[in-house]
Amino acid sequence: MSYTVPEKKNKIKASDMPMILFRVFLVMVFLSAFIAELNPARLSGLINRNVTLFTCATSYSTIGRWFVRSLNQGWIEQPPLTVTYIGALICALAIALVAAAFCLSLGNNKMRRLSITFSWGAAILGAIGTIVLLYAYTLFTDSPSPGRLEPILPMGIWVYLAMFVVLAVYALLLYLKLIKTEAEEQYELEPKYRLFLMILPFLALVLLFAYLPLVGWRYAFFDYTPGIPLAMDDFVGLQWFRFLFNNPAQRAQIVRVMRNTLALSGIGLATSWLPMLFAIFLSELRSVKFKRTVQTLTTIPNYISWVLVYGIAFAIFSTEGFVNWVLLNLGLIERGTNHLMDGSHMWIKMWAWGTWKGLGWGAIIYIASILSIDPQLYEAAMVDGAGRFKRMWHVTIPGLLPTFFVLLLLGISNVLSNGLDQYLVFENHANRTTIEVLDLYIFNLGLASGGSGNIPLSTLIGMLKSVISVTLLFGANRLSKFVRGETII
């Protein structure tokens, strides 16, 4: 007989409210370091509008990069930049203290007192940092040619100053409210907070690398001048949407790219039963050793990258390669050519490479599923006189269909994502029109042209692609739930 923990109600007590608000405030201050618009260190129009305080403080070269020309021309000396960097660094340290204060504020009374001490430290440090930045601003305006440096007093400085003042006052109010600690009280943190703090750094990483890019979708609504690295000029609203759908040349491009994308995905989906067949026939092999060898060797291609696949393709299909040697010796051709430069039948060729790479690997999951089919079913079928193919059709395939169905639905939701690697390596000027799938098109449009790519348009296309993909995934999930009563994600 075990005791049961009574269900605890997570009711927020009114007396906790100030502390909770305090935590929220600390988090807001912390996050402000990652908002480019609030960067207090952007003291000159030359510093990019998208640089955050975090970036300014973590690398000195980030600031220096924008002033290379100004330094060369003698418009500015090194000191203002150094002072700016130091100011940013102090502000960032204050932000780090804010983070620490947040963590401590989750603890018991003694920890909260420490948290308040940290908050004061952060407020003082932050005030110093903003004052240093203000001083750096005067250095900018006093420089030999301020006009060229475009000195600005960023809104961020005042926001930061205000935040740190509020922090100090709030911490003081909390301090007055807190109960005095007893001498023997230990620092203590409830397990739920301790575990939360342990996972927090990883959540920060997820936030930084998986959620923060979503903020970049705003580029689809802005205009951007090539030459100035990623400085946004104007909000243009839906201009790029209109361009994408109304501009005839652009529309023709998209239609071509979508044709390639859907054709390649379509061929892939239409042949997605191949790994299942592969597994079924493989399991019919008698010799275990042979089976194992086949399975081992046919999965090798899955593990080599697409560059290496292209290396192999280059070895075999280029002018001096194996295929030409065979064709020459059969007398089918007179002179070797580079088959990789041949732009015909690209869809089938790409499918063939994908199958070469992925068939053995794709079969593994089915092989494992076959092993889990109840042998009694086979015995029963045999007693009923079912031959080999009848057994495959009536026992094995029904056993594999659930797996097949899940993979098919995932394939459908990935219909727009053919991946970039394969098409990037096989692409050349001869086959570009028929190989360019959506992923490659986005890459070529936005990044490949060496900094002069159309960032807004490629962002927009990528955004539409993501939205459609997620919709398809949820649609597939819904369908799966409806048909099989099971979800796939």
Next chain:
Amino acid sequence: MTRKTVHKAYFIKRSFGDWVFTLLNGAFFTLFTLLCTFPIYYLFINTISDNRLVQAGLINFFPVGIHFENYISLLGVSELINAAGISVARTVIGTLLMVLASAFVGYLVTQQKMLGRKVIYRFIIITMYFNAGLIPWFLNIMMLGLTNNFLGYIIPAIVAPFNIILVKTYIESLPKELEESAFIDGAGYFTVFRSIILPLCKPILATIAVFGAVGHWNSFVDSIILMGAEPRLYTLQHRLFMYLNMATNLGNLMETTGAIREQDLAAALNGRIISLTVSMVSIVPILMVYPFMQRFFQKGLMLGAVKG
């Protein structure tokens, strides 16, 4: 009597069909296996044979005039040595951090006491199903100062949701008592993680380590996109990509213009041999860890394949 004949007839008929089927089946799989392995063998013999024969395209089934000078000469190409160093460094460091993080996060999300455990788990896992797209991803990494920076290979890859699912599922399959008894003995979360969870999770960690290492070793698109201005940070596969492009384009130039300049020809043919040799060098580490993968992958795949 009748029964016996029927059975016999059935047996004979079946064994003949069986024989044909087995033969055809075996032939198909032999062919496909050859199709998967011959190209790699072909690549290999072309890197160790007499270079003149290789350039004429005459090495097809057996190596002739075996030598290893191609490999030795690669050692003199400093950009390749550098690229190999970068590839090894990112593979080792990146895999190590990824595995440790996956193990730790996988362990933490099994702890029922955690504040907002379910929300946190979903917050991590849902990132598998959406992404902002290539351009925002790139701009984000750039904003964080990780372009043209070695850490750009490492940090974004530390948290791998799929691997976290694998570890979590694995830990949940372990007997709970081990952990509980350690807590009763006064161990903290870190101690339990280090001395109980980590040793018990070795099989699954080995699996994700091997897959992570292969992924790091094989990735080249991130090198192309993120490290554009810093050739010292190019990975081996990125270099290989450049060589292959160069070799293809040079060969094509000669074909289309017809006017063959001697240095072009030399460059193209040399490019061919260099590309093949670098390809081989890049494949070898994968073939070396391959036996380990064979041991682990079925288990790892099955665990994850059940759900997304």
